[in-house]
Amino acid sequence: MKIKTITCHDVYNHGASLQEHALLKHLESLGHDAETINYKPDYLSNHFKLWIVSNPRYEKNLALKVAYLILKLPGRLKNLKRKKNFDLFSKKHIKSTGKLYKSNDDLKNDIPEADAYICGSDQIWNSFFQNGKDPAFYLDFVPNNKLKISYAASFAIDAIEDNLKQFVKEKVSRLDYISVRESSAIKILEELEIKQTVQVLDPVFLLDKGYWETLSTPKLADNYIFVYDCDSDPLIQKFVKLLKKKLNCKIITVNNNIKYADKDYSLEGPEVFLSLIRNAAFVVSNSFHAVAFSIIFQKQFTVFNRFEKINTRMRDVANLLEIPECLLTKEIEIDNFNYVIDYNRIEPNLMALIKHSKNYIKHSLENKS
Structure with a gap:
């Protein structure tokens, strides 16, 4: 068909x-x-357009518009590497x-x-x-x-x-x-x-774990927490820093807004994203697909709500697999977090x-x- x-x-x-x-x-x-x-x-x-003005207040004044574009240009040229990596993934x-x-x-x-x-x-x-x-x-x-x-x-x-x-x-x-x-x-x-x-x-x-493993790049680092935070959430930052002390490990991300990370892979493509989750000691995110691949690769993880209130995706998958404790919403939950996911318990439900x-x-x- x-x-x-x-x-x-x-x-x-x-x-x-x-x-x-x-x-x-x-x-x-x-x-x-x-x-x-x-x-x-x-x-x-509108992705990766070099001359787009994303803030309308700079459109009204030509001098401000030119200054805005000149200031943005170096970062936008750098980000073309991300476009290239994603385009290569799509082509393949x-x-x-x-x-x-x-x-x-x-x-x-x-x-x-x-x-x-x-x-x-x-x-x-x-x-x-x-x-x-x-x-x-x-x-x-x-x-x-x-x-x-x-x-x-x-x-x-x-x-x-x-x-x-x-x-x-x-x-x-x-x-x-x-x-x-x-x-x-x-x-x-x-x-x-x-x-x-x-x-x-x-x-x-x-697609099963074995397939996704073949699609991921080789291991890029040892002993790290993988952070995927689209919102620069201070609650996530606090949790990650506490976890870093507890696990004595590095922080790696694919978000260029996470300034407290030891390494940023935001310019890399989906294969690197898979590898970073696959080999992480722990995953912390507010991304649905970071949660999904944490489950596929059987990683320990926590998930936080998005600021945009588009949280039903993360909440539902946690409830479907009967692991709602992974969803953290309050500061007090961060201080007392010690939940460990038992993948042997959730595997039959996931397979069904x-x-x-x-x-x-x-x-x-x-x-x-």
Whole structure:
């Protein structure tokens, strides 16, 4: 079967790239011809532009604008290394359509040919961002007579705005099979009277530990804590510094905002991200995919809430595996943290969830509703 997938493509994020690859790889393992749609609307296409002014107050004055761009240029040139590494990963591991699409209308006017279409995974339906309001991520461009499936689509929030409810209801109702990543997403859709919804795991869980080990780079360091913190969270910093003393180890990150780290790999690609989690003594993050790969590689970890309140993803995976103690939200929890994950205990539950997720894909592709 020829399958086209659509997700947040080429956004230069470790988790986004790895989950996109994982779904394609799993579909290929089932014997399908799968590729992602090269969909890059304007709001997802501003990465690594050298001359963009991201702060509007500098646009009003030419002298300020020039000074701003000159100050930003050295850092932006340096960051092109990250773009190069991600582009190399995509070229090697993410098969995509030759044609670039920039809008839902582009897709409607020249529909990528396929027998089935899958939207997901990641935060494609998160209305906190523009992609959650984009009809393309709900397969709006796909004709009614074609098979339309969502796999592990995520709202990443507990509720959507009232003015978007009719839009979401109308678009999701067109899908033949609907699966989401969080229990909160099921509740959102139930409130919209969409009841035939299945909860499944993120695509990265469809591939086993051994596969991800082969994709990761060789070991880069010994005895370190891996920190993935998108928010420069002072709570994370305090916890990591306490843990560093306890474990007597270094701090490594892939975030250039973590100034207390001993080593920053923010310019490297997804293979290095995998290696850093795989070989860490402990993982501390507020990233869903850092949590997901910590589980896959059976690492000890803690997870903190994001400032943007897009926390349902981390909370749900912890609850699904019955390890809610990994989620820290208060300073007092940091001072008294001593929880150890027993992977022997959670393994049967994880394997059952993976089997359920794989069965959903197989069933939805084999049975036109």
